Amino acid sequence: MIKIVVAGFKGKMGATATKMVLDHEKFELVGVLDPFEEKLNLNELAEYPTVDVPIFKTKEEVLSVQPDVWIDFTIPKVAYENTNFAIENKISPVVGTTGLTEAQLAELTDRSKTLNVGGLIAPNFAVGAVLMMQFAQKAAEYFPDVEIIELHHDNKLDAPSGTAIKTAEMMSEVRVKKIQGHPEEKELITGARGADFEGMRIHSVRLPGMIAHQQVQFGGVGEGLTIRHDSYDRSSFMTGVALGCEKVVHLDKLVYGLENLL
Amino acid sequence: MIKIVVAGFKGKMGATATKMVLDHEKFELVGVLDPFEEKLNLNELAEYPTVDVPIFKTKEEVLSVQPDVWIDFTIPKVAYENTNFAIENKISPVVGTTGLTEAQLAELTDRSKTLNVGGLIAPNFAVGAVLMMQFAQKAAEYFPDVEIIELHHDNKLDAPSGTAIKTAEMMSEVRVKKIQGHPEEKELITGARGADFEGMRIHSVRLPGMIAHQQVQFGGVGEGLTIRHDSYDRSSFMTGVALGCEKVVHLDKLVYGLENLL
Amino acid sequence: MIKIVVAGFKGKMGATATKMVLDHEKFELVGVLDPFEEKLNLNELAEYPTVDVPIFKTKEEVLSVQPDVWIDFTIPKVAYENTNFAIENKISPVVGTTGLTEAQLAELTDRSKTLNVGGLIAPNFAVGAVLMMQFAQKAAEYFPDVEIIELHHDNKLDAPSGTAIKTAEMMSEVRVKKIQGHPEEKELITGARGADFEGMRIHSVRLPGMIAHQQVQFGGVGEGLTIRHDSYDRSSFMTGVALGCEKVVHLDKLVYGLENLL
Amino acid sequence: MIKIVVAGFKGKMGATATKMVLDHEKFELVGVLDPFEEKLNLNELAEYPTVDVPIFKTKEEVLSVQPDVWIDFTIPKVAYENTNFAIENKISPVVGTTGLTEAQLAELTDRSKTLNVGGLIAPNFAVGAVLMMQFAQKAAEYFPDVEIIELHHDNKLDAPSGTAIKTAEMMSEVRVKKIQGHPEEKELITGARGADFEGMRIHSVRLPGMIAHQQVQFGGVGEGLTIRHDSYDRSSFMTGVALGCEKVVHLDKLVYGLENLL
Incomplete structure (x- = not known):
């Protein structure tokens, strides 16, 4: 089982990713992240009444559940910081947030090579x-x-x-x-x-x-x-996110573009 | 069985029509017409070694076999004369030759009504x-x-x-x-x-x-x-020619356009 | 403008029909019907904050707004009574509720003929x-x-x-x-x-x-x-419902099946 | 320009291949082979009135025109001998004849490696x-x-x-x-x-x-x-034959199956 955390779990893409992780037989959802959600556990929310998974407010808290993969559907600024944090803590990022600069991508890729951490940033997960x-x-x-x-x-x-x-x-x-x-x-x-x-x-x-x-x-x-x-549907992206989660744990650096995993 | 004669049986369309008539279970080929063919019977030609059907040189000869339907794939001038001749002799024309004038079409239609003869002229048989x-x-x-x-x-x-x-x-x-x-x-x-x-x-x-x-x-x-x-293929027109042959014998005038029979 | 009332406006189909009527340039929504809705006007509901249209509890109340067409997406028992009521009051029914019996259909059709009221009952509006x-x-x-x-x-x-x-x-x-x-x-x-x-x-x-x-x-x-x-989508039925509303006002009896209007 | 000879140039596939070589801007037809054709030059045949290309009766004669590629659409027994002969004389075979045995394929492949000659045998050229x-x-x-x-x-x-x-x-x-x-x-x-x-x-x-x-x-x-x-048409195979001719001259052994060149 691959242990996964989802950052930005309340947005459209993040919510779809959360459900995908919950439904996938090889994945275990170990936490979700949103600094503005007051509840502490998914089971306190109407959409997930039976899902006992902690909601974190800060990225540092996430370390407590030792995830293998960090799915990120946040905003560019946050995504950069999150991805950097994940790499430094040997968590493989799978990032769908668009808008990172070339410089940021280059820097993150360098760091991932140094630390031998696999990851994926993709503007398109279909x-x-x-x-x-x-x-x-x-x-x-x-x-x-x-x-x-x-x-x-x-x-x-x-x-x-x-x-x-x-x-x-x-x-x-x-x-x-x-x-x-x-x-x-x-x-x-x-x-x-x-x-x-x-x-x-x-x-x-x-x-x-x-x-x-x-x-x-x-x-x-x-x-x-x-x-x-x-x-037909936004949910089509999830096949790619799932594929990314399965593959990044075997990579030794960050790659850009889903096509490099196919 | 509908008795059919084919005028212009040596052209591409005429030859395809001749074969269609020979293969069709409701049709009987009773003659073909071409003023320039010297042979007297289809069985003298390499393409039809076993088909015993007379080859006529003039339209008057055609009357001897009393056809119900006259298929015409000739040239405009000949087609006009043939169609006129067929109508006057109570043979239903099915004409694929293009290029008749509006005046010719009107005149032929009038004559067909007067004589109560069904017929079809169509630029497109598909x-x-x-x-x-x-x-x-x-x-x-x-x-x-x-x-x-x-x-x-x-x-x-x-x-x-x-x-x-x-x-x-x-x-x-x-x-x-x-x-x-x-x-x-x-x-x-x-x-x-x-x-x-x-x-x-x-x-x-x-x-x-x-x-x-x-x-x-x-x-x-x-x-x-x-x-x-x-x-896919020129032969697609033959479904329409066959349909025309079946329908014209029940009409009481000449119609223009296959769409009027569908 | 065709004045329309929608019965069963809170179900999936009824809600879609209500929106279609509101959006259609030839239609005017003059009322909706649901015996269990406590609010009195659509503008009291979250989905329709700016739509000033009365919500009726009983079919008798509907007469006050003199609709031309009665769209019905309720349940079979109610649909039968509603359709009968509409016909007797010279309102043309457009009924998508399935499950009416043959006897009911025959009876409703007879009544519509007697009273010269157009209408449509259709199991499929696509x-x-x-x-x-x-x-x-x-x-x-x-x-x-x-x-x-x-x-x-x-x-x-x-x-x-x-x-x-x-x-x-x-x-x-x-x-x-x-x-x-x-x-x-x-x-x-x-x-x-x-x-x-x-x-x-x-x-x-x-x-x-x-x-x-x-x-x-x-x-x-x-x-x-x-x-x-x-x-692609349930909403595809609405083209047929709209077509029905436009056509029934010109009919002089109830017809069964959308195909009879095409 | 790649110099090409076609063996079996009178069969359906061979004739189509001959025309493809004649039409292709990178290919030069330097000879054709058929032991049963009596004429000595393509320009003596009705299909190729203006094509001045020698017709050979034996495979040994072919060497005189020093082809780079040997296209073969003959019968299995002949195809084996021809392919063997081509390889030994450093001509790259492109063979569409089906029916060679596994042993024959293995033997031909070994020989091609030893002699460093590229070639292609393919059951399907589409x-x-x-x-x-x-x-x-x-x-x-x-x-x-x-x-x-x-x-x-x-x-x-x-x-x-x-x-x-x-x-x-x-x-x-x-x-x-x-x-x-x-x-x-x-x-x-x-x-x-x-x-x-x-x-x-x-x-x-x-x-x-x-x-x-x-x-x-x-x-x-x-x-x-x-x-x-x-x-749509048998001629579709010719794209693959042409591709084979272009590629084999750069190979250093015989390969089986067009898929290995794509």
Whole structure:
């Protein structure tokens, strides 16, 4: 059993992480941390009536339960201090808080190497999305003809999505440069052929009902290869958090990005 | 058994139609027509060694076998004369030749009514494509939020495809006018949101390997409805030709467009 | 503006309906009904702080606000009485409560005809699902080769889903009977070819993450036609409830089933 | 430019390979081999009127044009002798002929190591299909919930397809064992839940019009990941043959299976 503490357990992500740890057969929740919660035990809160786990106010108190892993979904300033504290006390951090600076990341990574402590900081914990991007990059080596169709709810402001652009960038690193489509193709209505990213085309669909979906579609002579990710729900991130908790205890330094654990 | 003659049996479409008639359990091939073929019987040709069916040189000869249906895949000028001749002789025409003028169509239709002869002239015999467009139109009454994704091989010149534009036009007849997407949405790369057809968006994917595919995607609160047609092969038209042959013998006039038989 | 009252406004469906009416530009919420709610106005409840709409305890009180439409998401016994009351008072009922008996339905329909009052009782308000089934039935006339793939979350007990079976039944009414697949096909692993419903095959996929999806897939020579419905969320029913409210005021009798309004 | 010779250039695969080499900008066709062809140059054949390339009758003659790569689509007995001959003469073989014995493969591999000659023998050259299987295996490490839907034309005899079974086997090597679906799930019609392969379900769809398609569908909490391969045409194998030709000249031994080059 991996002993885990969750910092920021009252936020949306922190609460979901807390439940994941409670439900996971390989994990034991040994404490949660929030300086502003007055209660002393989870069983005093309406959401966790039968869960006997201490609520800590300060990071120093956490040491009393000797956790192996420190999950952190707090705010950047706090996350930096917490991660530093965890490393110094040989607790492996799994940090989902975004917004740490490059300098902070570098410093934390150095310290983790010195102290031989594994850890993970990740801006995105969706395992499926990360795999989609890795697979797309791999396929782009062999199939330079590729288009991305990304579909989101219709109150999204930006098109293409950040994930679509990141996927295109990753494919661009390995793909033979190529302008796709017929050299003399003609748009009868402007925009039909989508956004042009180094010859790859990106199409952004916006419809009510949709959540967050992306399809990377490759074409070769006589064949097609499609990789699709559907994200239905915030809870999808938890597969990645759980994976992080299992892996960090075997690492000897802090890594940045879930893709480095897959 | 419906007795059928095929005019233009040596062209690509005519040959496919001839084979369809031979294979269909409700049809009997009673003759084929081509003024330039010297042989007198299909069994003299390499493709049909065991098929004992007369080859006619003139349309008048066809009358000797008393067909119920006249399938025509010739050229516009011939098709007009053939169709006229068929109607006058109470043979139901099923005409795939494109390029008849509006005046010719009107005249043929009038004659068919006078003589009480059923018939069909259709620019497109793909039953699946016609159903897709009909379903899309119906759904657009209830779901004004709709985008079209059409996918073709990468040597297609025009984008969007003719079918996509026709589908959008049909939906536009019944759809409540609506600009889709967020009012403040922003294209980070031009074209991401596709072609704008009265607020509906059309996305044209072009990839090697693909043939001809179209997906009409509707979104409503908490749900999605998708209608997709895949055309893999010219032979797909034959389902519509067969359907036409079965239906025209029960009609009392010439109709234009397969959709009127569905 | 159509004036609407919602009975059963505190249940899940009733609450969603109440919000839909408040948000809809053609509707005016003139009252809600719940015999057990002590407050007198929606603005006394935490969910509706700014909504000044009376809460009624008895159906008789409702008459004071002269609604055009009576939305009912209560329990069967109450629903029957409410619907009867609405009809007698020339208010058009839109009833989502399931469990009315055939005798009750017949009686209510008779009364509505006598009094010339439009209304709708529907076990399923998902417009997209109803359209999918209608389209599938239509396509089955032309494409007897069809398989259904339905995908649900993995805590669903029954396979195939009720919707899949109903879709197959509807197709069966019009489809030429046909055993699909190769006559000598062989299952290397039992079950590979799915459930056999009069020769049509049904495949049930169960995976975490999925919600409720169904794909009806037709094959013809050289082509394919696919109709897919994705249900992401209970709120999808509201499109149908809204549609019902708009249509019933133009009807002259009670109808059963949303499909009769599409 | 890589200089290439094609053995078995008159068979279906060999002819497709010959055309691929002629069209490829990095390849030069320096000869073809067929002991039964009487003509001496491709330009004497109707298919290649303008291609001036010698036709050889014996493998010894091939040495005169000093090829870098020897593509072989012959029959097993000949393929073994040809491959052996190519290796001994420091020509890199790319062999698609199936049916070599394990002993022959071992012997050829040993010889290639001794002589430091790269080469490839592959039963399957479809790059897309191989990538699909590799990606599926990788994803199965993180998502043990997975079902396979494979779709083929309706004259296929076996279900599931060989590719589906191979994919399941590959996933089984890395996947945490798990019975999928609800423990108490119930098939209302036998077969609905598909073929059971160690808890993973496989569904085989058979429809006219389809060619060869496979979809591997993973589910996780709140998300889905789908990998799909569509094979439209025999020509799809040529991407893999071309890839083989480019890679073997940099290898120092014979490898078996295209997956080892991806």
